[in-house]
Amino acid sequence: MKKLTKKQKNDILSILEQTYHGTASALQFDSVWQLAVAVILSAQTNDNQVNKITHDLFAAYPDAQSMAKLEPEQLEPLISTCGLYHNKAKNIIATARIVTEQYDGCLPADKQLLTQLPGIGGKTANVILAVGFGIPALAVDTHVQRVSNRLGLAQSKTPEQTEAQLCALIPREKWADAHHWLIWHGRKLCTARNPKCNLCPLSSLCPSREDS
Numbered sequence: 680m681k682k683l684t685k686k687q688k689n690d691i692l693s694i695l696e697q698t699y700h701g702t703a704s705a706l707q708f709d710s711v712w713q714l715a716v717a718v719i720l721s722a723q724t725n726d727n728q729v730n731k732i733t734h735d736l737f738a739a740y741p742d743a744q745s746m747a748k749l750e751p752e753q754l755e756p757l758i759s760t761c762g763l764y765h766n767k768a769k770n771i772i773a774t775a776r777i778v779t780e781q782y783d784g785c786l787p788a789d790k791q792l793l794t795q796l797p798g799i800g801g802k803t804a805n806v807i808l809a810v811g812f813g814i815p816a817l818a819v820d821t822h823v824q825r826v827s828n829r830l831g832l833a834q835s836k837t838p839e840q841t842e843a844q845l846c847a848l849i850p851r852e853k854w855a856d857a858h859h860w861l862i863w864h865g866r867k868l869c870t871a872r873n874p875k876c877n878l879c880p881l882s883s884l885c886p887s888r889e890d891s
């Protein structure tokens with residue numbers, strides 16, 4: 680793939696910012712704990728499906744303390760419409776118990792501590808930091824990985840490499856926003872299959888443009 684100049688990368692970021700300014704997470708939550716549960720549930724499930732589940736789940740069990748009292752067999756039926764629900768139930772309850780016992784019911788605002796909790800990897804920790812605590816972090820999910828590589832903003836095989844390359848390119852105060860720009864671009868236009876290059880505002884700069 681043709682390598683872009685720094686100016687071309689900055690032009691792409693400016694267009695993304697103008698196009699997706701003000702976008703935010705589609706997940707619904709009222710606390711950092713609820714955000715963490717929603718992000719854990721969102722693996723291999725879309726955000727609308729997660730919101731349907733959490734609407735009732737959070738009404739009955741709004742915080743870590745109440746979820747810590749559940750057994751997996753009680754939680755599973757409440758989340759069974761999302762993928763991997765056995766593991767998700769086990770991880771959510773285990774994390775709820777640790778957070779209740781060790782952190783007084785509040786998730787720690789620290790990536791190293793977050794990633795020690797069951798079900799919380801680097802991407803989920805970054806979402807919790809950026810969206811929940813307002814601490815600069817750039818979470819790389821499947822959309823961010825695909826879109827940033829197609830656009831030439833990153834050239835990487837792993838989310839960790841992509842995160843490092845994007846963080847080197849984008850000013851720290853825009854990391855959290857850039858995560859949303861790339862996700863929304865991946866959902867709306869730069870889809871995994873059949874990207875809508877003919878509608879894309881980045882087509883004149885994009886090295887992966889497909890002519891239809």
Ligand code: SF4
Binds near residue numbers: 869876889
């Ligand atoms: S031109 Fe096509 S491949 Fe490039 S960012 Fe736009 S939609 Fe994605």
